[in-house]
Amino acid sequence: MDLKEGWLDRRIFSDAEIYEEELYRIFARSWLFVAHESQLPKAGDFLTTHMGEDAVIVARQPDGSIKVFLNSCPHRGNKVCFADAGNTRRFVCNYHGWAFDTGGELKGMHEEYCYDDNDIDRQKNGLKQVSRVGSYKGLVFATFADDGPSLDAWLGDFRWYLDMLLDNEDGGTELIGGCIKSVMNANWKFGVENFVGDAYHAGWTHDSGCRSMNNGEPFPPIDMENSYHASVNGHGWEFGTEGVGDLFLLGRPKVLEYYEKIRPQMAQRLGEMRSKIFGSVASASIFPNVSFLPGISTFRQWQPKGPMEFELKTWVIVNKAMPDDIKDEITKGVMQTFGPGGTFEMDDGENWSNCTTVNRGVVTRHERLHYRCGISRQIEHDTLPGIVYRGQYNDANQRGFYQRWLDMMENDKLGAMPNRPEPRLTGVGDTRDLPGLFAL
Ligand code: FES
Numbered sequence: 001m002d003l004k005e006g007w008l009d010r011r012i013f014s015d016a017e018i019y020e021e022e023l024y025r026i027f028a029r030s031w032l033f034v035a036h037e038s039q040l041p042k043a044g045d046f047l048t049t050h051m052g053e054d055a056v057i058v059a060r061q062p063d064g065s066i067k068v069f070l071n072s073c074p075h076r077g078n079k080v081c082f083a084d085a086g087n088t089r090r091f092v093c094n095y096h097g098w099a100f101d102t103g104g105e106l107k108g109m110h111e112e113y114c115y116d117d118n119d120i121d122r123q124k125n126g127l128k129q130v131s132r133v134g135s136y137k138g139l140v141f142a143t144f145a146d147d148g149p150s151l152d153a154w155l156g157d158f159r160w161y162l163d164m165l166l167d168n169e170d171g172g173t174e175l176i177g178g179c180i181k182s183v184m185n186a187n188w189k190f191g192v193e194n195f196v197g198d199a200y201h202a203g204w205t206h207d208s209g210c211r212s213m214n215n216g217e218p219f220p221p222i223d224m225e226n227s228y229h230a231s232v233n234g235h236g237w238e239f240g241t242e243g244v245g246d247l248f249l250l251g252r253p254k255v256l257e258y259y260e261k262i263r264p265q266m267a268q269r270l271g272e273m274r275s276k277i278f279g280s281v282a283s284a285s286i287f288p289n290v291s292f293l294p295g296i297s298t299f300r301q302w303q304p305k306g307p308m309e310f311e312l313k314t315w316v317i318v319n320k321a322m323p324d325d326i327k328d329e330i331t332k333g334v335m336q337t338f339g340p341g342g343t344f345e346m347d348d349g350e351n352w353s354n355c356t357t358v359n360r361g362v363v364t365r366h367e368r369l370h371y372r373c374g375i376s377r378q379i380e381h382d383t384l385p386g387i388v389y390r391g392q393y394n395d396a397n398q399r400g401f402y403q404r405w406l407d408m409m410e411n412d413k414l415g416a417m418p419n420r421p422e423p424r425l426t427g428v429g430d431t432r433d434l435p436g437l438f439a440l
């Protein structure tokens with residue numbers, strides 16, 4: 001790996017030992033997305049998901065807080081919940097009937113008399129709690145790491161960008177219509193790196209899909225002067241500044257109209273610059289394994305299932321305040337573009353699985369990969385936080401993503417990892433109150 005010069009080692013996409021290390025060093029130590037608050041509105045609501053390959057339950061508690069614990073019984077390890085989501089009072093293990101409450105505490109056992117007094121301490125034999133849980137404007141994250149950065153520090157200056165998705169209208173966001181799962185024979189990083197910065201593939205890979213969706217019109221042109229890559233500790237957003245790119249690609253004129261209507265409020269809320277970035281041709285990823293398309297409204301997570309397989313979970317993200325017919329239009333648009341049967345999704349999956357299998361060749365794997373596009377176009381920008389490069393056709397965010405990957409793989413201590421770049425925003429709280437970031 002030589003990220004300063006833009007070269008990548010192909011073995012990171014298939015090597016079994018590197019993959020095991022990723023599970024320990026990346027997935028067991030990062031803040032990972034586990035739920036959107038809107039998925040768990042009431043006490044007793046739960047969903048099951050994975051942190052890396054570890055199965056977990058995310059559950060709303062009677063006091064309104066959210067707990068995350070392993071979905072694995074401390075007796076013999078069976079799953080205690082096989083449902084994707086629901087509402088319950090107890091998780092009861094199929095094997096010997098141990099029962100846990102929604103906080104993960106052991107509450108009862110089948111034929112309890114078979115245990116003598118000192119055989120078991122119920123307090124200590126609940127479902128293993130995940131160390132820390134936090135949320136940022138509706139997105140719930142959890143980490144197995146006891147120490148290391150807070151969630152606010154982890155997201156850092158990327159919160160300035162995230163607010164365009166999560167806070168562009170009063171009331172925040174919600175995920176609607178359930179979750180779609182699909183499995184691809186590809187390394188999980190190909191999905192993330194594509195969304196973190198690969199605008200370059202879009203006009204080529206998705207040319208026919210774009211024309212079929214939009215009366216024969218090609219992909220919107222890229223303005224290399226007024227488009228950017230911005231990267232913060234592996235999170236990244238690539239974007240234009242004209243406000244109508246992704247919103248056009250969604251293929252739903254009513255949705256475009258809706259955003260045009262709320263854009264003046266968005267400008268008041270988030271500043272002129274962000275109101276123009278939102279809806280442009282753009283894509284983004286949150287390190288390590290979440291991506292979304294602001295304006296197309298797909299929100300997704302790439303769950304690793306071995307070095308050469310991932311499960312893709314996708315949702316539709318909308319503003320709560322939107323009228324139902326707009327939410328409906330967005331849902332249909334997402335299904336036609338980035339659902340598993342969507343025109344764009346199918347193009348991408350084939351490329352990623354071919355990259356994964358071909359990179360594995362015993363000779364091929366020793367040839368480095370080229371990630372140098374735009375390597376000398378870094379700029380300082382008064383308004384845009386993060387490491388910023390000019391020109392949307394660029395590998396800058398991909399280099400930033402793999403740099404964070406390398407920082408985590410190489411550092412035994414989370415506290416020893418460098419900030420790339422040093423944060424501009426300080427403290428916890430509303431990124432709208434931070435001075436100096438509004439002016440165009
Ligand atoms: S494995 Fe769960 S009760 Fe035995």
Ligand SMILES: [Fe+2]
Pocket residue numbers: 194201202205206344348
């Ligand atoms: Fe794509």
